[in-house]
Amino acid sequence: MNRQKLSGMKENFLQRRYAVSLxxxxxxxxxxxxxxxxxxxxxxxxxxxxxxxxxxxxxxxxxxxxxxxxxxxxxxxxxxxxxxxxxxxxxxxxxxxxxxxxxxxxxxxxxxxxxxxxxxxxxxxxxxxxxxxxxxxxxxxxxxxxxxxxxxxxxxxxxxxxxxxxxxxxxxxxxxxxxxxxxxxxxxxxxxxxxxxxxxxxxxxxxxxxxxxxxxxxxxxxxxxxxxxxxxxxxxxxxWSEKFDQSQTAEHPFYRASGQQKPHPMMSQESEYKYYENEQFQAVSLPYGKDGKVSFYIFLPKQNSNLKAFYQNLNAENWEKWLGQFTSQEGLIRLPRFKxxxxxxxxxxxxxxxxxxxxxxxxxxxxxxxxxxxxxxxxxxxxxxxxxxxxxxxxxxxxxxATSLREKPEPFKMIVDRPFFCAIRDNQTGSILFMGSILEP
CATH class of the missing domain: 3.30.497.10 (Antithrombin, subunit I, domain 2)
Structure with a gap:
């Protein structure tokens, strides 16, 4: 069998490996x-x-x-x-x-x-x-x-x-x-x-x-x-690494940027998360799968702030800085189902x-x-x-x-009931697969 045929067989084998049924x-x-x-x-x-x-x-x-x-x-x-x-x-x-x-x-x-x-x-x-x-x-x-x-x-x-x-x-x-x-x-x-x-x-x-x-x-x-x-x-x-209990989902108000509110199905869960908070926002990482190699990140501006102010500071340098400050912390997350x-x-x-x-x-x-x-x-x-x-x-x-080890803190509470930024990131490479601005679920 010549080298060219072996190379072709190898390429076909590799292609079949990627043909995963999803x-x-x-x-x-x-x-x-x-x-x-x-x-x-x-x-x-x-x-x-x-x-x-x-x-x-x-x-x-x-x-x-x-x-x-x-x-x-x-x-x-x-x-x-x-x-x-x-x-x-x-x-x-x-x-x-x-x-x-x-x-x-x-x-x-x-x-x-x-x-x-x-x-x-x-x-x-x-x-x-x-x-x-x-x-x-x-x-x-x-x-x-x-x-x-x-x-x-x-x-x-x-x-x-x-x-x-x-x-x-x-x-x-x-x-x-x-x-x-x-x-x-x-x-x-x-x-x-x-x-x-x-x-x-x-x-x-x-x-x-x-x-x-x-x-x-x-x-x-x-x-x-x-x-x-x-x-x-x-x-x-x-x-999700830890699925939300559907029996805990209930209607709660979601506040639009205009201040108007509407009732919306909100999922709730208490667990230990990678979490970060500063004067401007709360942020949490919700992992997928067994090992959390990919996560859904939510950045929620504080009540006295908003997404417009958050976006003034959103860039690659600050993103890496913020991620470096996430720590494991127990807390409650309430997140809207959205599409x-x-x-x-x-x-x-x-x-x-x-x-x-x-x-x-x-x-x-x-x-x-x-x-x-x-x-x-x-x-x-x-x-x-x-x-x-x-x-x-x-x-x-x-x-x-034609001519993209500390002292254990008090459990946090993160109620995502207003516009927020989100991203899906591959944690092992750091690649951001998706990012979005959710103003109304």
Whole structure:
């Protein structure tokens, strides 16, 4: 048996390992889509079919082991980018609207796109994504290791990350760009006839399948000048380490930012939690699974404060500082059952963070093909929290078209009966998978 056949068998085995059958409930999913088009009538670089794997250079495959911790630079970069993005969205959204995003899904989709950027466009994306000082090889390798480490961390916490590239059959992209996305991001690459009605269904069906039905549509239409979609999907299924007793759930008032109140089902539990409190807010970590490798974090402003004041101090530096002050403490938590969905176009936020050129006719994605520019970045999300766990979904589309030992204290009481900030974090890597502003459950 030759070496090439052995390599193929090894790759098929690894892919089957990731094809884990995930359940239907308590799901957290995210999908990111990157859309590409051609400027005018110009041709994409090269004449070979985009899937001509036999002609692709064989880049060095990443070594993926559960024990490999990715460079903290990448996790720190993603979290810093996530908080910057969240801050920009807050500026643009209504003060009465729930917000819930997946900075991790967007960062992965943009990292795949980054593999095609060059010149000043690459520099602008590097600055926006906080990747300065990291080589492309390091970024790709660290993402491969991070994916391996994040997936399925616990018997009761399942996480699957899937990537795909959908190429118009009339377009050829640079083989090394496609190969890097296949090698490091395990991206599925497929050719479609974008003029066919079935192309839209094929793309959206993949997103639906890889988010367990939580995001059933991310691409609304395919423009005539569209050449490529890059999609990231994250699926999370987690049960609380200690489920809430449904018999303890009762209606209590929830106070909106306006001061108005409404009766709402509130879950209650007394236990020992990782907890932190200062003059501005209370914060608690609710773990998933047996080992608490992933947690749901809630930051509740004090009665004399509010979310607006809290967000003035919310950044990556303070986030790490606050997490370092969490300690185990007994207490009571009362948390609303809530469900919300959210959709946002991220063009303006990313431009404000420094990616203007990537959206312009001056965009340089020559490492991918000729005359490409980003047209739209959009994210859809869904989240539900109840007594047993968390179910949520996010889909992000990025389109390119024509030119994230002390003295035992008194038990705390944390009544989450007013607007709050929340985040879902992988505690072993520090990666923030989701974050949100819940103004009304």
């Amino acid at each position: 359940g239907r409930r308590y799901v957290l999913a995210a999908a990111s889509v990157v859309l590409f088009g051609v400027l005018g009538c110009s041709q994409i670089n090269g004449n070979s079919n985009a899937l001509a794997d036999s002609k692709m250079p064989q880049s060095e495959l990443p070594v993926q082991k559960k024990t490999v911790i990715p460079d903290t630079k990448l996790v720190n970069a993603n979290n810093k980018f996530g908080f910057k993005l969240f801050s920009e969205i807050l500026k643009q959204e209504s003060s009465e609207k729930n917000i819930f995003i997946s900075p991790s899904s967007l960062a992965i989709a943009l990292a795949m796109t980054y593999n095609g950027a060059s010149g000043s466009t690459q520099q602008a994306m590097s600055k926006t994504l906080e990747l300065q000082g990291m080589s492309l090889a390091d970024i790709n390798s660290d993402y491969a290791n991070l994916k391996s480490l994040l997936e399925n961390p616990d018997a009761n916490v399942q996480l699957n990350i899937a990537n795909s590239l959908w190429v118009n059959k009339d377009v050829s992209l640079r083989p090394d760009f496609l190969q890097r996305n296949q090698d490091f991001y395990k991206a599925k690459v497929a050719n479609l006839n974008f003029q066919s009605a079935s192309a839209l269904s094929s793309i959206n069906n993949w997103v639906n399948d890889n988010t367990q039905g939580k995001i059933n549509k991310i691409v609304d239409q395919i423009e005539p000048n569209q050449v490529l979609f890059l999609i990231n999907a994250i699926y999370f299924k987690g049960q 919300t969905d959210y959709e946002v176009t991220l063009n303006d936020a990313l431009k404000a963070l420094g990616m203007q050129e990537a959206f312009s006719n001056q965009a340089d994605f020559s490492e991918m093909g000729k005359n490409l520019t980003i047209s739209q970045v959009k994210q859809k999300t869904f989240v539900e929290v109840n007594e047993e766990g968390t179910e949520a979904a996010a889909a992000t589309s990025v389109g390119i078209v």
